[in-house]
Amino acid sequence: MTRTLATGPRRAKTERRFPRVDAAGLGATLASAPHALCLGAVAAIYGALTLLVLRRDFLEYNADGYSRIIRGHEWLDAPRWEVGVWLPLHTWLYGAGFALYHDLSVTPRVINALLTAATLVFLYVIGSTIGGRVAGLVGASIGAMFPWVVWMGVSGMSEPLFHATLAGGGAAFTRWLYQPSDRLLMLAALGIALATMTRYEGWFYAAVFVPLALAVAWRRSELTARTLAIVSVAALFPLIWMQQHWQHYDDPFAFAGETAAIKASLEPENATAGLLRRLTVYPEEAARLAPWLALLCALAVVYALYRRVRWWPLIALAGGQAILLVAVSAGYSNLGPGAERYLLSNVILLFPVLAACAMLVPLKVVRIAAVVVILVATTRMLPTLLDPPTVYPDGDVRELARVVEPILDAAAAGDRSVPALFPDPSTEGYNASYALRILSGHPDAWLVIVDPAIFSRWVADTHPPVWVLDAGVDVTPPPGETRRVGRFLIGGPGALAGPGIPAP
Numbered sequence: 276m277t278r279t280l281a282t283g284p285r286r287a288k289t290e291r292r293f294p295r296v297d298a299a300g301l302g303a304t305l306a307s308a309p310h311a312l313c314l315g316a317v318a319a320i321y322g323a324l325t326l327l328v329l330r331r332d333f334l335e336y337n338a339d340g341y342s343r344i345i346r347g348h349e350w351l352d353a354p355r356w357e358v359g360v361w362l363p364l365h366t367w368l369y370g371a372g373f374a375l376y377h378d379l380s381v382t383p384r385v386i387n388a389l390l391t392a393a394t395l396v397f398l399y400v401i402g403s404t405i406g407g408r409v410a411g412l413v414g415a416s417i418g419a420m421f422p423w424v425v426w427m428g429v430s431g432m433s434e435p436l437f438h439a440t441l442a443g444g445g446a447a448f449t450r451w452l453y454q455p456s457d458r459l460l461m462l463a464a465l466g467i468a469l470a471t472m473t474r475y476e477g478w479f480y481a482a483v484f485v486p487l488a489l490a491v492a493w494r495r496s497e498l499t500a501r502t503l504a505i506v507s508v509a510a511l512f513p514l515i516w517m518q519q520h521w522q523h524y525d526d527p528f529a530f531a532g533e534t535a536a537i538k539a540s541l542e543p544e545n546a547t548a549g550l551l552r553r554l555t556v557y558p559e560e561a562a563r564l565a566p567w568l569a570l571l572c573a574l575a576v577v578y579a580l581y582r583r584v585r586w587w588p589l590i591a592l593a594g595g596q597a598i599l600l601v602a603v604s605a606g607y608s609n610l611g612p613g614a615e616r617y618l619l620s621n622v623i624l625l626f627p628v629l630a631a632c633a634m635l636v637p638l639k640v641v642r643i644a645a646v647v648v649i650l651v652a653t654t655r656m657l658p659t660l661l662d663p664p665t666v667y668p669d670g671d672v673r674e675l676a677r678v679v680e681p682i683l684d685a686a687a688a689g690d691r692s693v694p695a696l697f698p699d700p701s702t703e704g705y706n707a708s709y710a711l712r713i714l715s716g717h718p719d720a721w722l723v724i725v726d727p728a729i730f731s732r733w734v735a736d737t738h739p740p741v742w743v744l745d746a747g748v749d750v751t752p753p754p755g756e757t758r759r760v761g762r763f764l765i766g767g768p769g770a771l772a773g774p775g776i777p778a779p
Contacts (some may be wrong), residue, residue: 305396305399305400309408310399310403310408310411313399313408313411313412313415314396314399314415316412316416317395317399317412317415317416317419318392318395320416320419320420321391321392321395321419321425321428324419324420324425324660324661325388325425325428325429327661328425328426328429328660328661328663329429331661331662331663331665332663332665333426333429333663333664333665334665334667334668334673334710334714335430335431335667335668335710336426336427336430336432336664336667337432337613337664337667338667338705338706338709338710339431339432339433339613340383340427340430340431340432341431341668341706341709341710341712341713342706342709343365343366343369343383343431343432343433344369344379344383344431344709344713345379345709345712345713345718346361346366346369347365347366347367347368347369347370347372347373347383348369348370348373348377348379348718350366350367350369350370351369351370351373351374351377354370358516358519358520358523359530360530360533360534360537362471362472362473362474362475362516363472364436364469364472364473365433365436365473368386368436369382369383369386369431372385372386379712379713379718380713380714380716383430383431384429384430384431386435387427387428387429387430387431387432387435387436388428388429388435390428390435390436390438390439391424391425391427391428391435391438391439393439393442393443394418394424394435394438394439394442394623395415395418395419395424396415397439397442397443397445397446398411398414398415398418398442398446398623398626398627399411399412399414399415399627400446400449400450401414401442401445401446401449401589401624401627402414402415402626402627402630402631404446404449404450404453404586405449405584405586405589405627405628405631406627406630406631406632406633406634406635407631407634409630409634409646410627410630410631410633410634411627411630412630413629413630413633413646413649413650414626414627414628414629414630414631415626415627416650416653417568417626417629417630417649417653418623418626420653420654420656420657420660421565421623421626421653421656421660422564422565422656422659422660422663423564423615423616423619424438424623425660426660426663426664433473433474434474434616434619434620436473437470437473437474437476437477437620438619438620438623440466440467440469440470440473440477441466441467441470441477441480441620441624442466442623442624443462443466444462444463444464444465444466444467444469444470444480444484444509445463445466445589445592445624446466447459447460447462447463447466448460448463448466448484448488448588448589448592449586449589451463452491452585452586452588452589453585453586455492455495455497457501457502457505460488460502460505460506461505461508463484463488463509464484464488464505464506464507464508464509465508465509467480467481467484467509468481468508468509468510468511468512471509471510471512471513472512475534476596476600476617476620478513479596479599479600479603480509480592480596480620481509481510481513482510482596482599483591483592483595483596483599484506484509484592485506485507485509485510487588487591487592487595488502488506488588489502489503489506491588492506516530531607532607535607550605553604553605554601554602554605556614557597557600557601557604557614557617557618558597558601558618560614560615560617560618561615561617561618561619561621561622563615564615564619564622565622565652565655565656565659567652567655568622568629568652568653568655568656569622571629571648571649571652572622572625572626572628572629575625575628575629575631575632575633576590576594576625576628578632578635579628579631579632579635582635584631584635586631589624589628590628592624593621593624593625593628594621596621597618597621600617600618604617629649630646630649632645633645633646633649667706667710668707668710668711668714670761671760671761671762671763672707672710672711672714672761673710673714674760674761675711675743675760675761675763675765676710676711676714676715677714678758678760678765679693679711679715679717679741679743679765680714680715680716680717682740682741682769682770683715683716683717683720683740683741684716685740685769686740686769690739690740691717691719691720691740692720692722692737692739692740693711693715693717693720693721693722693739693741693742693743694722694724694730694733694734694737694739694742694743695708695711695721695722695723695724695742695743695744695745696724696725696727696730696742696743696744696745696748696750697723697724697725697745697747697748698725698745698747698748699725699726704723704725704745705723707745708721708723727748727750730742730744730750731750731753734753734767735753738767738768739767740767740768740769741765741766741767741768741769741770742765742766742767743763743764743765744763744764744765744766745762745763746762746763746764747762752764752766753766755767755768755770756768756770756771757770758770758771
């Protein structure tokens with residue numbers, strides 16, 4: 276059965292009618308046997324691949340994950356409204372999680388795994404809404420096998436929360452395109468609003484969502500003051516954040532300048548990057564994650580627009596955000612580590628689009644072939660998925676944490692301190708310290724120092740059970756027993772204690 280779409284003076288196209296997720300009673304609909312079987316298959320794929328990744332020595336994607344865990348731990352000790360570079364929602368979520376179960380190695384992974392599962396459900400809802408159950412199953416399965424979804428689902432990174440809130444908003448927005456209701460529009464706006472509180476990429480989604488939703492409502496002759504108020508919720512937090520920076524720093528965009536400065540310090544050569552490089556780096560890095568899959572997604576976008584699908588605003592949301600983010604970032608020379616992550620959400624939102632476009636192909640045999648091609652392109656990522664990054668934290672840091680943990684366990688509560696001298700500039704030192712605070716099981720024991728004089732004075736005055744000296748610092752170690760652990764030198768009364776070495 277087909278449905279004629281209004282396309283203006285040009286010839287009409289047709290859009291295939293699919294069995295869609297019912298807008299009313301979503302929970303009951305997803306619990307029905309066909310949808311439940313599809314979601315069960317996706318859950319099985321995601322669960323099995325997650326367990327395999329955990330068995331391959333994966334601890335964290337990069338230092339950003341552990342630093343966010345530490346922020347949540349510190350926020351729980353002193354809950355506060357903090358105006359700075361870091362957006363607050365992820366910190367609040369971790370703080371709340373630690374209030375329930377305070378294990379810095381377990382709680383963040385459980386939270387992010389649950390958020391990733393929610394993201395896959397939302398991808399299924401989007402795919403089922405625009406292309407039927409098969410599209411939902413294929414789109415969510417791509418997400419369940421996408422390395423960066425699985426890896427970050429067992430990390431401390433903010434992406435799982437960002438992807439869950441964004442995909443949730445995208446699912447409500449997509450359903451609103453078919454069944455207009457204030458409730459669905461509010462859910463869409465709330466999802467985008469929560470995304471803006473998690474990562475700055477969400478701000479660009481809000482900037483696209485607001486005019487896009489208003490334009491759709493206007494075309495339907497449904498643009499009212501109530502609609503405007505609901506849609507504006509998506510942009511509420513960015514306005515509050517800018518007002519707070521104006522109040523505290525006399526600059527509503529102080530966070531943007533500071534973020535650019537941090538990235539410039541981490542990658543100094545990017546400060547002189549040409550305009551072409553600044554405009555192409557994020558799309559290039561996103562495409563490099565999975566080239567064949569990225570190519571198929573791009574072709575799907577072209578095909579969907581050619582077919583004039585009813586759900587074109589979903590494509591406009593993902594594409595418009597990417598264009599706006601790239602343009603603004605280029606103006607700030609805002610290039611730095613982790614460039615592959617900035618358009619990651621756009622790629623993920625296109626998974627159900629790719630699956631739905633396969634279902635739009637007129638001939639059944641061609642549709643089947645299209646699904647096979649998509650699945651082949653997806654399974655090509657499995658070798659990458661099962662070879663996760665293990666460079667952070669490095670082997671020396673892992674071993675140091677293993678050695679220091681029993682020393683701190685045996686020390687009296689008031690004596691558990693670890694002054695650690697790292698090179699200055701201390702970027703790598705601080706990154707190592709985040710891992711050491713979590714892997715040692717004593718997050719409040721570590722004191723990062725970059726001044727050798729302060730380090731020596733601290734050791735002499737406090738007599739800690741153990742101190743740590745990075746080999747990159749040219750300084751005479753404090754007197755006493757010492758032990759070499761990789762590139763680190765440890766000393767103090769407990770230095771010779773630890774795995775395989777009896778305490779003196």
